[in-house]
Amino acid sequence: MAEKVKLEYKSRLGHIVLNDPPYNFLSLQLLEELNGIMDFLISREDCKAMVLSSVGKYFSAGFDYSKHTRVNTFSIFEAYKSFIEKMLNFEKPIIFAISGKVENSALDLLIFADVVLASSEAKFSYSDFSYGRYPLVGAFLLGEIIGRKEAYKLFLSGKEYDALQFKNLGIVSDVAEKGKLSEKIKEYLSKIFSCGNGLLSSFSSVNKVSLREKYEKWIENSVYTYLNILSEYPEYEEGSRKFMVDEGGEK
Secondary structure (H helix, E strand, O other): OOOOEEEEEEOOEEEEEEOOOOOOOOOHHHHHHHHHHHHHHHHOOOOOEEEEEEOOOEEEOOOOHHHOOOOOHHHHHHHHHHHHHHHHOOOOOEEEEEOOEEEOHHHHHHHHOOEEEEEOOOEEEOOHHHHOOOOOOHHHHHHHHHOHHHHHHHHHHOOOEEHHHHHHHOOOOEEEOOOOHHHHHHHHHHHHHOOOHHHHHHHHHHHOHHHHHHHHHHHHHHHHHHHHOHHHOHHHHHHHHHHHHHHHOOO
């Protein structure tokens, strides 16, 4: 089975690449590979930072709703939660480098990065509502960042936002001109690598305290509601069928 995630560990930097184009769906295999890589990076005391990027036109399109049967959705959610919890417990800077489209549950992951760098060509959207879903984590956390009403509008509209708009919302840290994302990453890594490990670990731990508390307070309730209530509604099954049609038409 082909690997869906690649890791390059060099000079105390872990560079993770989502490598399942075109959509880089957050499948069970991809998430399990991510979790394994995170375990490795957490074990490396010499690791200074990690960068998560992707290949293909999508950074990630989130969950593949055509695969969300009641048999495997719980396993996928557990792997997804595990990856988030590993990011929350990773006491080194996490940089997400976005060059393509980011949708739905993949967009939720940006909340847990310390730095989100995006190419000016990157696009962001929540289309969950059109598939009878809502963002599992964003539903209770995104409003803390951009305001509850702004988050509700983002979820409800399904509108595609560009990188500058998401920077103005406070989700993207910095925007790179076309073709210059690598330079922007190096700029941030240079600043990170000029800091001592003790400083980085201490700051990262303190910086995530509030986020970790809010996540831990609501995640189990969110998963329970999603699996046991939302999945009973007719629009959930209808959404799965619509998703398969849209996916077949290249979304």
